[in-house]
Every structure is written in structure tokens, then in C-alpha cells.
Amino acid sequence: MSGKRDAQLALVIGATGGIGGAVADRLVAGGWRVRALHRDPETARKTSGRPGLDWVKGDAMVEADVVAAAKGASLLVHGANPPGYRNWAGLQLPMLNASIAAARAAGARLVFPGTVYNYGPDAFPTLTEASPQNPLTRKGAIRVRMEEALKVASEDGLRVLIVRAGDFFGPRPGNNWLSQGLLKPGRPIAALTYPGPMSVAHCWAYLPDLAETMVRLAEREDLAGFEVFHMRGQTLTGDELVAALEAVAGRRLPVSRLPWFAIRAMAPFNETMREMLEMRYLWESPVLLDNSKLTARLGAEPHTPTQAALRAALAGLDALPRETAALAA
Structure with missing residues (x-):
């Protein structure tokens, strides 16, 4: 298998992003x-x-650009995601x-990251691959249409793999709740802002x-033409997440609630705030993925222990306390 894989080519759309x-x-x-597609490949090569x-x-x-880039590829990873929820x-x-x-032109399998935005409260708390997709939000409706387009394409011969997971976080800064909502990158973590009730489980x-x-x-080799899988990931209540972050940081972290009233006031004038407000319901009820x-x-x-994953994420965000970062180094 490794010899075969060595000769295989994958095209990644969105290689400068998180997923x-x-x-x-x-x-x-x-x-x-x-192979990675970018409008400015020289800059991407230097800065990625x-x-x-x-x-x-x-x-x-x-x-035409994507078709040309995919020539010879056996795998196409669609990881494109407009930042800040803008103009989805x-x-x-x-x-x-x-x-x-x-x-389709290359005969490649298309790999797509699914989200929980596709679901409304009627499917909570535990989401399976067969759960009904009745989203409450515009963004969720778009994600449903995207998966429907993939299903239709698979009926015409395209091989599709969807892997659904919770809110993304990782060892690089990115477009995610951890780095843009809960803490401030670029400074040692000293406090947290949490979007929902602390006792409610959330999937990461x-x-x-x-x-x-x-x-x-x-x-x-045993995948069907259209396959969907759910990842459980790091499923944590707010209290459990804070406790893990405190263990990683080596200090107590005061927690404040995300000021949804301020986000609501800004929403008419700011697209990112408007889209964040739509996502509030995902923090108010348990959202679990059945794997x-x-x-x-x-x-x-595949599962990295929670504290190890959070330590890598904080280090990548330059948010570890200096003494903790020195010990880790």
C-alpha cells in the first residue's frame, strides 16, 4: 500500500487554512x-x-483553475472556508x-469536512449519520445544500467522503471558536470567555x-461511493474545558460569559457578528457526535489526550504562560 501511495497525488483546496x-x-x-491551489502561490510558499x-x-x-490543478490527482480535499463567516x-x-x-474530471475521491451547523434542536443531543438535517440558520442551510450537491454528484459516479466533527481547534491560529471567541491569541492566557452554560457538553x-x-x-479500499462518518472528538462541558485549560496553563482562569447582547447590537452592522449570533443555539444544548x-x-x-491537544493549541496561539512555555520547551 505504501508504494502505491508514494506515487499518488492529492490536491488540497484551502491548504493555508486550518483543516x-x-x-x-x-x-x-x-x-x-x-498540490495546493492558491491565488498567490509564491506568497503561500513563503508564509504557510x-x-x-x-x-x-x-x-x-x-x-477551470481547479480542474487544471486536479489533473493526475486521486484525492481532492475541499478544505476551503471563507474566514469570519463572511459571504458564505x-x-x-x-x-x-x-x-x-x-x-470528476480527474477521477479523484472528494473529501469534505462536515459540520454540526447542518442540524437543528430536533436532532439533539446525539447526532448520527442518519439524523435529520433541519438547520436553524442560513449558514446551516448552505452546509446542507453543499452535502446535497455532493450526494447528487455521487449518484453520477463521483466518489465522496464526508467526515463530520465539532468545532475545530489546533496548533496554528485559525478561524475557530477557541482562538477567536474564548481567548486572545498572542498573549499568555489569563482568563476565558465562554459562549454557553458551563454544564452543557460541546463537541470539539x-x-x-x-x-x-x-x-x-x-x-x-472498502469505501462506498458516498460515505459519511462522524467523529466524537473532544466532547467537554464548559467546566471540563476550563479545568483542562487551567491544568495546561498552570493557573486559575476566571471565566466570563460571552456578551451576546453586545454581539446582537453589532450584528446589523457586522457580518461576522451576525453569523456568530446565529450559532448561539449550538452552545445552549448538548451537541454530541456518535462515532x-x-x-x-x-x-x-484517532484521539490526542485533551490536555496535550490544548497545550499544542495554546503554544501555537502564543498563549501559554511564559513559565509554562519554558517548561514545555
Whole structure:
């Protein structure tokens, strides 16, 4: 299998982002040749901090660019995600349609990260691959349409793998709740802001674990033409998350509630605030992902211990207290 994989090529859309970058890193480590699409490949090559990628020029919104970049690829990872929730309606579906066309032209399997935005409270608390998708939000409705487009494409021969996980976090700064909502990157962690009740369980996904899961599944020979798997990830109440962060930081961390009233006041004038406000319901009820199908296929879900994952995330955000960072070094 390794000899076959050494000759295989993967195209990653969104390799400068959190999930696309994590999957690109894992593919390189596993012996794949990895091509990454970017509108400014020279800048991406210099600033991404990801050696081993073949950066090519192109726009993820332009089908011809993606089709050309995917030539010879056996795997296409669609990790594009507009930052700050901005203009999802105008960007997400066109980018996905370009990736679908490129994967079909290349005969590649398309790998797609699913989210919990697809679901409303009628599916809570435990989400399985068969749970009804009745989203409450515009963003959730877009994600549902994206997965529907993938399902339709699979009925016409495209091979699709969707791996669904909770809120992403990882060892690099990124577009996620941990680095943009709970703490302030670039300074030692001293306090936290939490979006929901502290006793409610919430699902998180450590990006290296998610990337490992995606690649292990994508390399299997027993996948059907359209497959969906759920990752349990790091499932923690607010109290458990704070306790783990305190253990990593080596200090007590005062917790304040996210000021939703202020976000509501800013929402009419700020698209990111408006989209954040729509996501509030996901913090007020338990949201759990059933990984039974995944563990049946892989034997066990790739899982980094919570404190180790959070330590790596804080180090990447330059948010570890200096004394803790020195000890870790």
C-alpha cells in the first residue's frame, strides 16, 4: 500500500487554512505528493510554514483553475472556508461546484469536512449519520445544500467522503471558536470567555486528529461511493474545558460569559457578528457526535489526550504562560 501511495497525488483546496492545512500536513507525512491551489502561490510558499507542498496558481472559485490543478490527482480535499463567516452564500457553493467538477474530471475521491451547523434542536443531543438535517440558520442551510450537491454528484459516479466533527481547534491560529471567541491569541492566557452554560457538553475536534481520520479513511479500499462518518472528538462541558485549560496553563482562569447582547447590537452592522449570533443555539444544548460507524471501520478513533491537544493549541496561539512555555520547551 505504501508504494502505491508514494506515487499518488492529492490536491488540497484551502491548504493555508486550518483543516486544509492539517490534512495537507498529514498527507505529506504519509508519503503523498500534495498540490495546493492558491491565488498567490509564491506568497503561500513563503508564509504557510508547510514544506513539501507543490503550490500552483489558481482561484478556487474558477472551475477551470481547479480542474487544471486536479489533473493526475486521486484525492481532492475541499478544505476551503471563507474566514469570519463572511459571504458564505456567495462563495461556498461555487467553490464546491468547482471542486466537484475537478474531482470528476480527474477521477479523484472528494473529501469534505462536515459540520454540526447542518442540524437543528430536533436532532439533539446525539447526532448520527442518519439524523435529520433541519438547520436553524442560513449558514446551516448552505452546509446542507453543499452535502446535497455532493450526494447528487455521487449518484453520477463521483466518489465522496464526508467526515463530520465539532468545532475545530489546533496548533496554528485559525478561524475557530477557541482562538477567536474564548481567548486572545498572542498573549499568555489569563482568563476565558465562554459562549454557553458551563454544564452543557460541546463537541470539539483537534485538527491533527481530524486530519488523521480523514486520511486513514480516504486510503481504505472498502469505501462506498458516498460515505459519511462522524467523529466524537473532544466532547467537554464548559467546566471540563476550563479545568483542562487551567491544568495546561498552570493557573486559575476566571471565566466570563460571552456578551451576546453586545454581539446582537453589532450584528446589523457586522457580518461576522451576525453569523456568530446565529450559532448561539449550538452552545445552549448538548451537541454530541456518535462515532460508532467510524470506530467500527477504523477500530478506534484517532484521539490526542485533551490536555496535550490544548497545550499544542495554546503554544501555537502564543498563549501559554511564559513559565509554562519554558517548561514545555
